[in-house]
Amino acid sequence: MDYSLVTAAAQAGGPCPPGEEAAWGRRVQGLAVDLHMIAAQVAQETARLESAAKFVALLEKVEIEESSRRGLLTLRTADGSAEEIRTEQQETDRGGQMIERARSLVGRWVLVYRYNESVGRQKSVRMVAHLMDMGEGVIAVNIAKNVLLDAAGGDAAKARAAWEAAGLHDAGTVTTVELDKARAALN
Template sequence: MGSVDYSLVIAAAQAAGPCPVGEEPAWGRRVHALTVDLHLVAQQAAQDIARLEQASRFVAFLEKVEIEATSRRGLLTLRNPSGDVEHIRTEQQETDRGRDLIERARALTGRWVLVYRYNDKASATKSVRMLAHLMDLGDGAIAVNLAKKIVLDDAGGAVPRAQAVWAEAGLPDGGAVSVDQLQQVRAKLQGE
């Protein structure tokens, strides 16, 4: 049997507020329930922290978030600074953690993020790349080479089509472009 973490009891008592005179048994039950809830929250937080400490971290541009029809997991499309695409999944949409990560990812779409990724064993021979956490790094500029690679991928690899849309938008051949400029070019390609 483990020892009692009295700091949880103190926190629960503070959350319950002062004990009304004559209601000591009900107040005690409330403190007890809050202590148990806090203990469970602390256990989950410890698991999440351990997952983050073991996760690999990398910077990427978050392009889109979809829900996989078969698994009901969020599927993030990320692009690292060299232009390579990586897909990472969340837990199922129906779970609190999955829903929270999907909502966070949707809010960060079109931004640079610090990705915390871990591998989850799907079977004895297969592992799945899973999202542990996302941290917003902002909507700063994107290097032209990376932006052009994204547009080329959106154009299905059709170089003349990608070049035409890029030139029509008046974007530079070097340096950087804003996320908004890139999104306008991508929207034009998708609207064709």
């Protein structure tokens, strides 16, 4: 028996009012059970994080996938390739919270904790377990050009013209603000 849960529950329950020992005991018991359930959920989440693949990427956009109602995150990895990863369904607490967290991190570098979830016999989807903000930083020019090319629908001439209109250089790095200026020049 884990007496620390009972101790925590008793502290959360507050002092026992005189003459209400039975009701107070039931309240502490209920709180201890709730704490046990929370601890089990934390253990499950911790195990998921410990086994997750980890990588750094630029979080480009967050959409809601029509068919599954999951958040669909578009990430740009350090080699310039795009990767999509999903959250749990938008209607769930965890899914809704992760979607909001991801939306707050668009345009920023994140440490992504990814796991695979089976969806049928022979199919799995990439899921996000956690996102850690790595800051605004800068983006390598080759990655930024790939992002702009994708935003231009693969039209290299249009992407090049937007890059030049934004006054961006061809080597080194650009900021997310500079990249946004080039995206705006696409329109």
